[in-house]
Amino acid sequence: MATFEWQGRTLRGEIKSGVLRADSEAVLRATLRKDGIILVKSTAKKDTAKDKFNPKKKIESKSIVIFTRQLATMITSGLPLVQSLDILSNQMEDKNFKGIVKDIKERIETGSRFADALKEYPQCFDSLYVNLVVAGEEGGLLDTVLGRLAVYMEKTAKLKAKVKSAMIYPISIIVVAIGVVMVLLVFVIPVFETMFKDMGATLPAPTQIVVNISRFVKSSIHYMIGALIAFVFLFKRYYRSDKGRRKIDALILKLPIFGVLTIKASVAKVTRTLATLLSSGVAILESLLIVAKVAGNKVVEEALLVARSRISEGRSMSEPLAESGVFPPMVVQMIEVGESTGALDNMLNKIADFYEEDVDTLVTNLTAMMEPMIMMFLGVILGGLVIAMYLPIFKLGSVVG
Secondary structure (H helix, E strand, O other), rough: OOOEEEEEEEEOOOOEOOOOEEEEEHHHHHHHOOOEEEEEEEEEOOOOHHHOOOOOOOOHHHHHHHHHHHHHHHHHHOOOHHHHHHHHHHOOOOHHHHHHHHHHHHHHHOOOOOHHOOOOOOOOOOOOHHHHHHHHHHOHHHHHHHHHHHHHHHHHHHHHHHHHHHHHHHHHHHHHHHHHHHHHHHHHHHHHHHHHHHHHOOHHHHHHHHHHHHHHHHHHHHHHHHHHHHHHHHHHHHHHHHOHHHHHHHHHHOOOHHHHHHHHHHHHHHHHHHHHHHHHOOOOHHHHHHHHHHHOOOHHHHHHHHHHHHOOOOOHHHHHHHHOOOOOHHHHHHHHHHHHHHHHHHHHOOOOOOOOOOOOOOHHHHHHHHHHHHHHHHHHHHHHHHHHHHHHHHHHHHHHH
């Protein structure tokens, strides 16, 4: 899409001029003709360095939430959509997001729908966002829908942060511990080994085992690094396949503690997303298709797609969800009550609230429980290495004594 400086003449003979973005001069001519202006002259402007932006750049979810919230407030206050987008774009610091919002505004000015303009930037506005905007435009409730969307995105980001905190803490501690152990085995223990050789004493069994491990690690560390890189590469490639993703996601759900956390977080996300879509007027079949894409787990995704297929055949949603064995019985029963009372969206919001709170409690308890276990793990590993390396020194001291 290029920027054109144009001059034209109205049907009354008045001279008009302006600046407009269009895909081509033909599109510009057609757009002006709709406004009763005959194009006389046009010049394509080159974008200045200031106006350039990366349209494929992924924008932070926090920035999109703030944009959505502010846009909803402006429209509720009575400002037109184009003017609201213009105000928001002018106050943005991120040049890429600013360029995207400006382009969306200009597309709307040329006759595009807001939702169609958003579709041009899928890396910023996913199918859920676009479908909610479509429902809002068609129902004349764009401000209400944007408000719901902002609340949904805020709660989803909060839930994601909780799950990440539960996963990152133990993983980071274990990675640091492994790094420290590797440094000891590769750099520190060989120094002790040289010192023990000079002493000429027979090494205790624990010390000899640690020295042997150090020799092995030092001689084959490049193979170990290569094997780790190959494993990560093959794992990612396998996970990208449908079969691999399903097997790994099913395995995650069977893990003792993290499996429970994963299913509860997934239920909270699925129910919150579905409630937001249904309350905004999106059809249930379309809603389930969107929800399945954002489920975050292949097993849950397949269960939702099966439920969608059954609904299209005239069955209720709760039956196939119960048959899948993925969703907890309480969730299925509450969905069944929501369907029978005609208040499914409200019931789904209650389920989401309950499971979001449950995830928060589980993460807190999990962190508190894992702290002493991790400390014990570090103490045994690092303490064992230190004791093993000082045993010959203690033995020598007793002999001298």
